[in-house]
Amino acid sequence: MDNSMDVGYSADDKELKFVGKRTNRPDGVDKVTGRARFGADARLPGMLYGKILRSPHAHARIISIDTSKAEALSGVKAVVTRDDFEDRDSEFVPAGEMMVNYRDMVRNIMAREKVLYDGHAVAAVAATSVTIAKQALKLIDVQYEVLPHVIDVVEAMAPGAPLLHDDLFTDGVEPKPTKPSNVAKRLEFNMGDIASGFAEADEILEKTFDTKPVHQGYIEPHSCLASFSENGSAELWCSTQGQYLVRAHCSKLVGMEISKLRVTPSEIGGGFGGKTVVFIEPIALALSKKTYRPIKITMTRDEVFRSSGPTSGGNVRVKVGITKDGKIMACEAELKYQAGAFQGSSVQPGCMCAFAPYDVANVNVIGWDVLSNRPKVAAYRAPGAPISEYAVECVIDELAERIGMDPVDFRLKNAAKEGTQTAYGPKFGPVGFVEVLEATKALDHYKIPLGPNQGRGIGSGFWFNIGGETCVNLNVNEDGTLTLITGSPDIGGSRASMCNMAAEELGIDVGLINPIIADTSVLGFNFLSAGSRTTFACGLATIEAARNAIENMRKRVAQLWDIPLDAVVWEDGAARPASSNAGEFEPMTLPEIAKIAPKTGGPIAGHAEINAQGAGPGFGTHMVDVEVDKETGHVKVLRYTVIQDAGKAIHPSFVEGQYQGGAVQCIGWALNEEYVYGEDGRLQNSGFLDYRIPLASDLPMIDTKIVEVPNPNHPYGVRGVGETPIIPGLAAMSNAISNALGLRMSELPMSPPKVLKAIKEASV
C-alpha cells in the first residue's frame, strides 16, 4: 500500500493512553463562546455584497438578459451573467480525486441556454450593500420562453416527457439510443443465476418503494468571501468539506492556475455531503475579478433549499426469494434515482450497497440515472445507499415475518462476513456485521415489552468507507509543544481524534498538541472530508507524520550520544538507549530535544504525504420503538438504539455523535422531510418552518452501542463511521410503524397524512 507502515495492530496489544479516550475537544471552547469563525463571519475592508438572481421557472429558455438598468444603479459595482463564464467541453475530467463534467458544472453555476429548475442562477450583482444588491436584481430584465417541466422520476423517464437536454443519450444500453431522453445512464450488477435462485425459493416478495428528495439540512448556509488581486491571484474563504476541491473547481470555472488560488475553509456548521461542491464561490470570484474588491455572498435559507444540492428521491423495486427456513436465495432490484437537472445521481453506490449486507449467491441490480427539473443533487451521507437499502430492508423484514422468524435471527442467518462475495465485485475482508447483530440481540432494548399501538423496527445497512490523498505536517515547537497541521475540515471531531492518535504515537500528553486546519497553500492535496475517510486516512497520515517526527528526534539524539540510530528507541515521550549495550544515557524528553534543536540541525517536524488505501467497510443496525396515534397519524419515537462497527473508536464521544446524528437524520427523512413542488414546478417549502427536520423535543435520547472489529489496514483498526449511521434508520422506522399498525407502508416520508391514508386504505 502507499500508506505502508505497521498495520494489523490490535487495540488489545498494549494499554492505550489516548486512543479510545474521551479527550477534550480542542475547538470546543471557541464554538460554545461564539468565537469560532464560520463562513458568514469572514469580512475584509472594502468588501462588496453579492446577490444572485434566480429563475422563477422550473424550465424555460432564456431569450435575453438585460443588465443595463442594474449596472446603472448607484452602488452597483459589477454584474455577471452566463457571458462571464467560459463554456466547457462535455467530458468527464479528473478534478482532484473526482470525475467532473465542467460543461454541466458551469451551467449549474450560471444558467446558459435554459434555466432547468426553480432557483437556477441567472445573474449576480455586487454592490455596496445588500439592500442595493437586492434592488439591482429587480432591475435585471430576463426574458424567458417557459417550457413544460417534469419533476417526478418515473414521469421523467416516460416517452414524451419534457426533455431537459436535447444532447443527452442514455449511456449503458445497447443499441445506443438515437433519440435523446432524460435518462442519462443505465447500470447493471450481476452475480450468479438469478432465475435459478428464485426457482429454489419457497417465499418470494416483490414490492416497489418511493422516497422523496431530502436536503442535508445543515444549519449553516453556504457563504464565501472572494478577493481577486490585480496580479491575477485570488483568495477565497468559504464553508466547505474540501478546500482543495473548491480550489480545483473554481480555478477551472474562473480560468486561473491552481497555484494562484488560495482557499481557506471556515469552521463548518454542517455539511453532510452538501458542501462537497461549489455554487456561489465561482460567482464571488467572477464578481471580484471584475471589481478587484472583496465580494461576500451568503445564501439565504430559501436559496439553500432551492439552489444547492439535495439528495435524490428514488423509485425502487425489490424482489427477494427465500427458503422456508430463512435462507436468502435470490435478490433483484431496479433503482430509478433523480439526478436533478444534470446527470450524476448516486444510483451507482445505491446499486452496489443494496444487497451488500447479505451473503447471497444470486443477485441482479439495475440502476437508472434520471434527470428532472430539480436542483442537481449533491452527496448526502452514504449517497444512494439509504434509498436502496431502505427498500431492501423493508422486504427482508416482511419476509422474516412471513416465515415467523425473528428479524435479527433472519439477518444473522444471511449476514455478510469475511469471504462473502459482493455483487459489485470483491469479497469482504474482516467485517463486523455478525458482531453488530449479536450485540443487537443482547441489548436490553430488544427485550422491552411494547404497549398498544407501539411497534419495534429493525434495519441494517452497509457502506464502503474510503481513504484517499492526504497530507499532514507535525511541527515540533521550540518549547516542546506540537502543531498538527491537516488539510481536512473538521466536520465531526477530527481535530480531537487526530490529536489522540498523535499523542498515542509520541507518548506525550494530548494537550501539548494544537491542531490546525490548513488552507490550500500550506499542504499538498487533501481530498474532501467525506466518504467516512477522515479518521481513517487523515489518521494514517497523522500517525505516519508522528512516526516521522519521532525518527527525526531519534536521529538527533543518536548523533548527540554518538551511537547508531537503531540503538535509540522512543518510549513514553522520550528517546532512550535501546539497551544497556547502547551505553549509559539519561533519557531525553521531547521538550529537551526541541529546546536544543537549533544546535542539532535546526527545526524538527514530521511529514506524511499518502494516498490511503484499504478502508474497512462499515455495517450497522438500528432498532427503534414507536407509538402511532391512529387518530392523527402522528408517530412518536419512544426508543432508538444505534449499533455499529467502528473498527476502533478513536474518540468514542465523536463516534457516538456520528451514530446519533445519523439516527436523527433518519427519523426526519422517514417521518417528515421532503421537497414539495407545486403544479408550476416551484418548490413550496423552502424553509425550516415548512421543511420539518426533527427538533430535540421530537426525539428520545439516541442510545448507541459501539462494536469494534478492527480494520487490519489501520494501525488502530479504524474503519470510518460517518455514513453508515444514516442507512439503517429509514427501514427501521418503516418496520416499526408497520409493526405498530399491522400494515406495511412503502413510501417516505411517513408523515401524518400518509399514515392516516395507509390506515384508511387498510381498513377498507
Add this chain to the structure above:
Amino acid sequence: MASGETEMEVEATSVRQIFRHLQERFPNIKSHMVDDIAVAIDGTVFQDAWLEKVTENSEVYLLPRIGGG
C-alpha cells in the same frame, strides 16, 4: 467495453501491468481504467492502485470508484 467478458486470467506483478494487458486487449477501456476505476485485491479495496503488487493467485476485481458524503 470488455466485449461481454467478465472474468479473465492475466500474468502480472502489479495492477499497472494488469491494466496494460487489458488496455491492449480492450482498447476502449483505457480512459475508464486510468481515471475512474478502483481495484480490489484479495478483498482490500484500492481507489488508486497502479503500483500495488499482485501475486500469482491474487484475486483482482475492477469496480467503480467510491465517493461519499
